[in-house]
Amino acid sequence: MSDRMPPDAAASVPSGTTPGARPAALPYLTVLKHRPDFIRASRALRQAAPGLMLQARERGPDEPAKGIRVGFTCTRKVGNAVARNRAKRRLREIARMTLPMLGRPGWDYVLVGRVDVTARRPFDALRDDLVQALRRIHAR
Numbered sequence: 001m002s003d004r005m006p007p008d009a010a011a012s013v014p015s016g017t018t019p020g021a022r023p024a025a026l027p028y029l030t031v032l033k034h035r036p037d038f039i040r041a042s043r044a045l046r047q048a049a050p051g052l053m054l055q056a057r058e059r060g061p062d063e064p065a066k067g068i069r070v071g072f073t074c075t076r077k078v079g080n081a082v083a084r085n086r087a088k089r090r091l092r093e094i095a096r097m098t099l100p101m102l103g104r105p106g107w108d109y110v111l112v113g114r115v116d117v118t119a120r121r122p123f124d125a126l127r128d129d130l131v132q133a134l135r136r137i138h139a140r
Helices: 035-042 081-102 123-139
Strands: 029-031 045-048 052-058 068-073 107-113
Touching: 029 081, 035 052, 035 068, 035 107, 045 123, 052 123, 068 081, 081 107, 081 123
Parallel strands: 029 068, 068 107
Antiparallel strands: 045 052, 052 107
């Protein structure tokens, strides 16, 4: 098991596959990098969870991007650069594990780190927070 993998990640990988491998039928994740994409997501649906804030929006038919797009952000309130980067690494990992199964193609998601919580919350609890937030967003 790799040192960079969460402790329980090896248990969640189906037998006969390598950690990090994705089934071929899952949608492709693209990372949001441009400010206007983050702003559009921030004006759409929001769902708070103990470890993160999820912002989500369905893209319009005039937007050419395909698949699921995801962005990550942490303000300076989260802490110094080390704390923000740790929080974003954790958000990236839970997004990689969760969004291919529960996210919807044609949607943009932004995961926002929370002060003193995202970097310290147990990994399983943080992943469950994202799962619950996605279910609530898509139940609307």
